[in-house]
Amino acid sequence: MKLSLCHCLSEHFLQEHREELTRRVFGVHVILDALKINGIITEKQISEIRGTNQRKMRELYRWVPSWSTESKTEMLDILRKTNRRLLFQLQGGHFVDRHKEELIEQVTEFPLNKLHRYIRNEKQYKSLLHCATVKTKMKRLFQIVQQWDGRQKDYLYRALAKTNRPIIEMLEEEHFIEKHQEELIDQVSGIDEVLCRLQYQESPVFKDLSDRCKMRELYTLVLKWNRKQKDHLYIVLKETNGPLVAELHEGHFVERYKEELIQRVIGAKDVATSLLHFTICTHQLDNIIRKETDKEQMETLYKMVPGWNGDWKDHLYEALKETNRDLIKELMERKRSSIQGLTPYPFAKEKCLCVREKDCSEIQPTLVLDANRTLKTYRIHIPEAGTFLCSVTDLKFEVRAAVTVEYTYSSWSQHLSEFVEPDWIVAGPVFDIHADPAEVAAVHLPHFICLQGGSADTSRMKIGHIVDAGIMLEKPSHISPFHAVLKNPSFSLLGVLINPIYNKFFPVHSVVQLYKICKKTTTLHLYLIPNDGSLIQAIKEEEEKYNSILVRKHPQTNKPLYFGSHYHISSSINLTVNPKELEFSYKRPEQLQSFLEIYIKNCRRMHLSLKNKDNRVWDAWLEQEDLQNLTETTAKKQRTQQASRASGTQHQEKELHFIEVHREALIQRTVNVEGIMDMLYGARILDLEQYQKVLSRGTNQEKMRELYQFVPSWNYSCKDQCYEALKMKNRFLIEDLEEKD
DSSP, X not given: OXXXXXXXXXXXXXXXXXXXXXXXXXXXXXXXXXXXXXXXXOHHHHHHOOSSHHHHXXXXXXXXXXXXXXXXXXXXXXXXXXXXXXXXXXXXXOHHHHTHHHHHHHOOSOOHHHHGGXXXXXXXXXXXXXXXXXXXXXXXXXXXXXXXXXXXXXXXXXXHHHHSHHHHHHHHSOOHHHHTHHHHHHHOOOHHHHHHHTTOOOOTTGGGSOHHHHHHXXXXXXXXXXXXXXXXXXXXXXXXXXXXXXXXXXOOHHHHTHHHHHHHOSOHHHHHHHTBTTTBOHHHHHHHHTSSSHHHHHHHHHTXXXXXXXXXXXXXXHHXXXXXXXXXXXXXXXXXXXXXXXXXXXXXXXXXXXXXXXXXXXXXOEEEEOTTOOEEEXXXXXXSSEEEEETTTOOEEEESSOEEEEEEEOOGGGTOOTTTXXXXXXXXXXXXXXOOTTTXXXXXEEOOBOOGGGTXXXXXXEXXXXXXXXEEEEOOSEEOSSXXXXXXXXXXXXXXXXXXXXXXXSOBOEEEEXXXXXXXXXXXXXXXXXXXXXXXXXXXXXXXXXXXXXXXXXXXXXXXXXXXXXXXXXESSOOEEESXXXXXXXXXXXXXXXXXXXXXXXXXXXXXXXXXXXXXXXXXXXXXXXXXXXXXXXXXXXXXXXXXXXXXXXXXXXXXXXXXXXXXXXXXXXXOHHHHHHHHHHTTXXXXXXXXXXXXXXXXXXXXXXXXXXXXXXXXXXXXXXXHHHHHHOHHHHHHHHHHO
């Protein structure tokens, strides 16, 4: 009777979880080998099963209905060996039941059309149709799903995988807590504190167990948890066992000690044999034991390890503990000694190892300004196929042919939906991009996460694609030190996000912005921000409202920083600084950015440093011209701005504009006239005929003389925009002429 019940349960389990087993089972080649050894399938049948794990499982499932109950029970036992964690998860229920809360919160495209055949009740269908948002539709759907069987839930699972692929893939992928299960069980200390922070109610028996046994018991629950619960455990472990978590971020035990294990393991044949039909098949075992020495056998085994998931690496870790206990104990003791005194930052390193890519041509964008001289749009015309970088925004495009691209900085706060926060946080600016997608092969979106020379974990970085229904999270095609790449993009609002389970534990490329304020005494504003062009632009616009000027010093900090860390000013002279310290944090472009205000008296030269405790992260020498007050320079600037705001006729009679006062010098000395014409044409100051007429002239001087033919008909707003274009393309010339004023 008991055996009969076991058969029924295995048959039911295989059918109930067919879709998830098909999608997620790992290492099908090992499963097929075990089925062949047990006489359930033949060599001929195996030869017909090809392709990915998913495709192989779909092919295998075609034969399952014809198997005996004993064969189905054997199949389930094989799955328990090769995919034990997946089987534990499935015991927690169907995928759509386990992830109900996350699916309600995160689904962006509701698959109503695909579900029509399963929602035959017209009243239910209309109730879904009339829901205002995707979230309310998902809530209503799950009320209906409660009555569904496994086959219907499988169909919903497939429909969501097609319409919301990035979300489903994120929920399916192996979590850090799963990837490092055995090491965490062996090495987590202070488990009572962990359980307390998890608000876990212990049973009386549980209290008498060792830390290791408590962790083992906890994991019987963890593997059935949803992703948000696992994220919570990760954060608690990071807070209570920071150095251990830091070590695990460098890779699995069998990867970190690869070279030493290859050199020192004894009885490699026994190690490999214990992995048969857990992680390796008969053919792979034969290849290993055919080698003569332990070292050669371990080298052969390690050629397979890079393709393994965390569960399979744990199988190897356990096999090594059984066969080479003293060696593993020695390595673990050495590790415990080496991580003593580690800071809680998993990626803490003294220096940024990221290298900028030099694989493309730089293009200076045209700025399209409105009547108030406010930046609205960047425009670049890419002349041919290739890869091109915007020199202002750091946005990069791979194009198939000549194309014009327009883009602006946008604001995350206008578009981030409820489900994204606090689950995801900003890792770079968001862009509103307009281009012909047929001509753009890929877009490279800037991010400010420091990848530590390639050693940091990038799996939690996604591209937020803002659409009408909300945010879709897409997996980048590739992540480089300064960009996340999206191939064959569809354009709207795009930007890089990162999962905050790392919170402030990821390093950030950072910059200092130093502004000189228009006051009688020398006053500086020092900003410390992530290297995000939209933040730099927002600070510039805010400071220029008060006639402040950027003090041009190298902006990059000398190492990556961490959100939540605090910094203070150190100097070669006595300073008055308010506030005393500045927290490094991310504030959106529309928010006022925090700064240190520095008051300086009677100083001709000084050294300025930004420090965290005793560690210097940025420093610069300020010379006399950096420190002089701005009253005289600012007065000139204000006169120009006041003239631009007044009515054109009145001021044309009383005062000539800057571009009229310096007409001859600008004609003789201006370069990059084509770029200036692009800006004026983009701002609709020149029409197409005028634009072409100017560019038809030969030399820069002839082009500028032709341009000046149109100036008398312009109002002050048009002249101001010409001034801004000249300043953008010929900054040093304009500064020289302003000094002469």
